Amino acid sequence: MLLINCPYCGERPELEFVHGGQAHIARPGNPAECSDQQWADYLYRRDNIKGVHAERWRHTHGCGRFFNALRDTTSDLFLATYKVGERPPAQSQQKRATA
Amino acid sequence: MRDLSAARQGPYIAASPLVRPLPPATRLLLRGDPDVMATALGALGLQFAETACRAVSASGRAALWLGPDERLLLGPQAEFPALSELLRTALAGRAHSLVDVSHRQCALEVSGPQAGLLLNCGCPLDLDPAAFPVDMCTRTVLAKAEVVLWRTAERSFHLEVWRSFVPYVSKVLSLAARELTA
Numbered sequence: 001m002l003l004i005n006c007p008y009c010g011e012r013p014e015l016e017f018v019h020g021g022q023a024h025i026a027r028p029g030n031p032a033e034c035s036d037q038q039w040a041d042y043l044y045r046r047d048n049i050k051g052v053h054a055e056r057w058r059h060t061h062g063c064g065r066f067f068n069a070l071r072d073t074t075s076d077l078f079l080a081t082y083k084v085g086e087r088p089p090a091q092s093q094q095k096r097a098t099a
Numbered sequence: 100m101r102d103l104s105a106a107r108q109g110p111y112i113a114a115s116p117l118v119r120p121l122p123p124a125t126r127l128l129l130r131g132d133p134d135v136m137a138t139a140l141g142a143l144g145l146q147f148a149e150t151a152c153r154a155v156s157a158s159g160r161a162a163l164w165l166g167p168d169e170r171l172l173l174g175p176q177a178e179f180p181a182l183s184e185l186l187r188t189a190l191a192g193r194a195h196s197l198v199d200v201s202h203r204q205c206a207l208e209v210s211g212p213q214a215g216l217l218l219n220c221g222c223p224l225d226l227d228p229a230a231f232p233v234d235m236c237t238r239t240v241l242a243k244a245e246v247v248l249w250r251t252a253e254r255s256f257h258l259e260v261w262r263s264f265v266p267y268v269s270k271v272l273s274l275a276a277r278e279l280t281a
Contacts, residue, residue, distance in 0.1 A: 001223055008151055008167055013223035015240050061240045063151070063166035 002076065006059045007067045007083045020056035022046045023068040024088075050074060054088055057081070115276035117217055118269060121206035121257070125174040125182055131195035136170060142189035143172065143182070154236040154249050163236040163249055171247060171259070176201070204247075205265050209272065210255035213279050218248070218256060220275035228253055242271045 002014040028034050028042055047053070053073050058066045070079040070088055080089045129139055133149060140147040145155045145162050154163045156173075160182075163171040174182050179201065186197055209218060215226035221242035225231060228250075236249035244267055247259035260268045 009237065010151070012239075015223060061245050062238050064169065064238070065166060 002078075004057065004069070004078055005081045006062060006065070007081055008063045008065055009059060012059065012062055016059060016061040018058045018060045020058050020066060023054040023056045052079060056084075115273045115280075117209055117211045117214060117276050118272050119208050119210075121208050123176045124201065124206060125172075125176055125179040126199070126201045126204065126259075127172040127174075127183065127186065128198045128200050129170045129172055129186070129195065130168050131190075131193070132168060135190060135193055135195045136168075138189050138193070139170070139172070139186055139195075142185050143174075152235050152237045154234050156234075156251075161249075163247065165236075165238055165247065171200075202262070204259045204261050207258040207260060207265075207269070207272075208251075208255065209258060210252075212254055214254050214256055217272060217275055217279060220278070221271050222246075222248065224248070226250075241268055244268050244271075 003011045004014055004017050005011050006017075025042070025046075028038065031039060034042070050073060052070055055069050055071055056066055057069050058064070066084055067081055068084060068086075068088065069081045071077065072079060082089060129136070131139075136149075137147040140155070140162055143160050143162065145157055145160060148155065149167075150164070151167075152164055154161055156162075159175050159178075161173040163173070165171055172182070172186075179199075183197070183199065190197065211217075215231075218241065219226055222239055224237070224239055231250055233250050233253060236247065238245065238247050240246070241248075241258075241260075244260065244264040246264075246268065249257040249259075251257050258268070
């Protein structure tokens with residue numbers, strides 16, 4: 001079974017987690033000043049990356065916390081996980097986690 | 100408050116010698132920052148630690164770490180008014196949430212030399228004492244139900260299961276136990 005490293009609880013089976021979509025999407029500061037296109041982009045448009053993707057995950061059946069992860073979408077390999085609010089670790093420093 | 104203890108035990112299906120239902124208890128879910136946790140645990144006479152996935156217990160009371168800002172507080176059923184009053188007084192004026200979940204879930208005890216193996220039939224965690232030591236606790240999955248798992252002794256686990264999941268969980272465990280004893 002794929003193990004995911006929760007920044008709070010450590011390595012846990014993937015069954016305990018729920019995928020939460022693309023990470024690091026900032027809500028526009030003043031929605032009233034956005035054009036319809038900008039607002040629609042914020043709401044609906046997401047990257048569809050082949051390779052390393054920053055994603056939100058939630059440890060639903062564990063500590064219940066959201067965190068971010070860098071995952072390779074071609075191999076399903078988790079390169080790193082980090083807490084919300086932290087910057088993604090530089091790719092050269094990433095430890096290759098065992099999947 | 101209406102006493103639902105009989106109804107709470109109702110759905111339980113007698114499973115196997117390895118699994119037994121525990122008596123009704125007081126269960127409080129506390130959420131707040133580390134200061135709130137330290138105050139609450141101090142008021143209950145429990146030692147506060149921020150270590151993840153660890154339970155502290157003393158004189159029939161226990162605090163289970165469920166998340167960085169979440170603890171499940173357990174105590175004897177008769178102590179409910181005293182415990183909730185104690186916490187209300189200790190935490191007055193501080194941002195926190197304290198919810199009575201006594202009737203939401205039932206407790207099961209899984210014990211015996213094969214307790215870990217039995218739970219592993221539905222729970223993918225590594226339950227070796229080296230990886231899951233005594234007093235480790237966590238919310239996790241057992242087959243298709245969410246449970247809180249707490250290792251109270253090397254060969255004994257305390258399971259908190261939501262009331263409506265109890266028939267399912269006890270059935271899964273009884274089937275797995277049949278497999279183990281066959």
